[in-house]
Amino acid sequence: MKPFFLPVILLVGVTVTNAQEKKVPHKAPVAEIRQAAVAFLEGLGPELRQQASFTLSDKERRAWSNLPATSFKREGVSFKEMSPQQRSLAHQLLQSTLSSQGYLKTTGIMHLDELLKAMAAERRPNNTPMFGHDLYWIGVFGDPAKDSSWGWQLDGHHLALNITVIGDEVSVRPAFMGSDPARLPEGTYSGWMVQGAEDEKGKQFFASLDKKQRAKAVIDDIAPRDVITGPTRGDQLKTPTGLPASDLDADQRQLLISLINEYVHNYEHNIAHIQMDRILAAGLEKIYFAWAGTEEGKPYYYRIHGPTVIIEFDNHFPPGRNSGAVNHIHTVFREPGNDYGEDLLRKHLLESPHHQVEE
Structure with missing residues (x-):
């Protein structure tokens, strides 16, 4: 009986085809x-x-x-x-x-x-x-x-x-998202957390840092009472501070990207990938991670700040209290220079023919 090579040929063909495929833009x-x-x-x-x-x-x-x-x-x-x-x-x-x-x-x-x-x-x-x-x-x-x-x-x-x-x-x-209580303590929905991933991924990344990295990342032993760039305060943070991503090893970089993705992928698949491409194109090494709040059981805060991204997270005491369980989350997700599509609007006005003034 003659050897039957068709399956091998088909497999080779599939390999070549996949290798030649181009990435389709989102x-x-x-x-x-x-x-x-x-x-x-x-x-x-x-x-x-x-x-x-x-x-x-x-x-x-x-x-x-x-x-x-x-x-x-x-x-x-x-x-x-x-x-x-x-x-x-x-x-x-x-x-x-x-x-x-x-x-x-x-x-x-x-x-x-x-x-x-x-x-x-x-x-x-x-x-x-x-x-x-x-x-x-x-x-x-x-x-x-x-x-x-x-x-x-x-x-x-x-x-x-x-x-x-x-x-x-x-x-x-x-975008602003918050939750109070961050974790429901009792009742039918006891244990429910709307923003559990933002919380756990932030703590996991901070836990991965060694002593030298933490010395750079920690900007204060006490967490701020709220996010810095909240409503009407979008321009409060000018210069990134903390630990640069260039100081991270490969595993830590993946943890940081996963944390950023938690915010980016709140949006439709294509929008999310366009957002992430924009963030990474500006340079992962230019992104800084900062942490505040080092005492166990006390409020804590983290910030991710780069050329095209500001993410802030804080978990604090309930409103009007300065003690008890830390169970009140605020987060903000911003884009320096392009909040409300400002940069895209400027580009659109310059490039769209119907916006040009005839000379």
């Missing part, structure tokens, strides 16, 4: 996000549509907060004002831009606020509700049906998402 799902935003606005009806609509330059675009609704007035349309059908369209808008991970964190924060509402009602039954799933607002900036540059925002207690579409690109920063 493209942000601009059409899908636009479609979801248009559907959301059309589903609101005239009055709520006007309430939800702003110009791209409106000051409301930068007016977001992590405070409860009774402490900071929001604009736009709240979930309280939406019908069930309109809420469904709002969730489709979230899903168009977020990954499954990011969507579950976002809705988890909103649900956690509902639990806070119930706990607050038990303590003070006659007070005006300051927490709850209803108290989150959506605003749309510009006209997604016509404009090449526009955006949308979700704003409420412990949650602010700022999305800007510029041509075929998407900016997803700044």
